[in-house]
Amino acid sequence: MTNSEMREKIKTGRGFIAALDQSGGSTPGALKAYGVDEQAWSTEEEMFALIHQMRERVITSPCFGTGKVLGAILFERTMDGTADGQPVPDALKARGVVPFLKVDKGLAEEADGVQLMKPNPDLEALLDRANAKGIFGTKMRSVINLANEAGIAAVVAQQFDEAKRILAKGLMPIIEPEVSIKSPERDAADRILLSEIVRQLDGLENDQQVMLKLTLPAEAGLFQPLVDHPKVLRVVALSGGFSRQQACAELEKNPGMIASFSRALLSDLRAEQDEEQFDRALGTAIDEIYSASVS
Template identity: 55%
Template sequence: MNNQQFDKIKNGKGFIAALDQSGGSTPKALAAYGVPEDSYSEEDEMFDLVHEMRTRIITSPAFNADQILGAILFEQTMDREIKGQYTADYLAGKGIVPFLKVDKGLAEKENGVQLMKPINDLDETLRRAKERNIFGTKMRSVIHEPNKSGIKSVVDQQFEIGQRIIDSDLIPIIEPEVNIHSENKEKCEEILHDEILQHLNGLSEDENVMLKLTIPTQPNAYKELVDHPRVIRVVALSGGYSREEANEKLKENEGLIASFSRALAADLNAKQSDEEFNQSLQEAVTSIFDASMNKK
């Protein structure tokens, strides 16, 4: 465990950038960036293009350690290079802590939730992550309805895999997303809070996690989790909110910082000049940083 990176994530000022779109979401991310699907004919080309996009973001002067604490990477991004260095090493050189998305996507909806698909190569992925100087990992499930057994199964699965990640001397980001369009979003969040708290209370003093949660309907609904001694940091996903809306909601929650993906890159386009690109990214970074640090 890199103690300097641990301290930065726990106590630093800033937010976590999510750059971890994978196979299923990559075409949408590229299309939003101004690269339509007819621009490439095979998967390898697609991943080359998305790495070019991520490289442009990461190497931008706007992507800086003064405002960005860490970045979440897709597995292919971890194995690729930026300016002759593996991506995680390049990020660390900028003072930004590297994380890795390890889940394989979502299972079909059942009991009002979507569990993670099996991660059959988790041990090998964690071994390679250590080799690539990754600090922590991220894995996503989704909650759609306030079904207690379904939400319990999501949190149980997250912490079961999280324990294996802790045992590998990495920090897991537990991400049980609540669908922002759920008709009973607040009730989902109440059940989720209690299930997470129960698992946190079962961790030993040398076991720590991060949480990545949908911004709650009721401001500070997760404050008890933010303050829990086993939680290094609680970060928020934008979940489909616009950047402006996500930022306003984030400001209402003490101790919650951003981990935005679409809301970070929404105004970026492949056709922008470097000056336009860097300016757009800087505006996004500054607004998200301000929302993470300046609370109402």
């Protein structure tokens, strides 16, 4: 796929984006959910090798290339790895799946009810590597725990500042200011976030667009102005700790948003499953998430 073909697929395609970007901090939990406990590895390299085996099973499963998965977000080590004998980005594109890369360096300590991203001085070098490997876009995550106006404004400003660095390298940024579904002020936080995002979008250049990855709002349809905004290529939803059933039900209440699920996509996969069982479990999840994304 050319860059313009990938852009059109993400803009207009029917389907969803798979989040396969668990990093160092979240990998042990992802492996445990997959049925691999911490006794199975003794070094970080062995741990990452195990999670890569899981991701390769997902990427090479026949159901992953049926057209229902529009894109996949990768961890840096996954981008550098192989699947089915090919570099992972090439293996994805061969299956019609657009590759994205997680580029943030994790979360800072909470202040003003939010967690900003840690500084990322080497971002441009990583973006150059991503371009060389045929990556289409990036993803970066912040967290919002409380409806603190100053904190949320800081999160959104930082996200858009980083997005401009990414746009300058010709890549499509996915901005992810996640509102915790456990927040006691979730609805108020959603509304402040909406206002701040619109303000930042309106400040982009006429030829610039971004993508947004957002928590499904407490009030259904609240983010419709973002879905319709000319500076937004696509709005995708994170599962945020919801079960797949819950996340799909909430997604169906928000027309125009599509899924970008991780745990809700992978929750029924187990290392001990044979290929038929694995493909059936993954295929069921893909079908359910696809249905919610296109309904």
